[in-house]
Amino acid sequence: MKKTYQKKSIASLCGLENADIRNVLKAMGYSDDEMKRRLKGWEKPEPKVKRGYLSLYSRLASSADEGAVIKYR
Secondary structure, eight states, X not given: OOOOOOOOOHHXXXXXXXXXXXXXXXXXXXXXXXXXXXXXXXXXXXXSOOSXXXXXXXXXXXXGGGTSOBOOO
């Protein structure tokens, strides 16, 4: 019989399913100074898809927990 494994996030493995990322990183041993240093050096990556429907969808769709539907103005 083949075993199946459920994928789990780092937060759930640490027992922090309902915690925000700052608390998860603190639980993993990151200091506030380390988080600030990393955030300061972070740059938004360039989108992989720049044209077409997928590009439009990636700019206008809501997040998955909100249904991933295109937002109306």
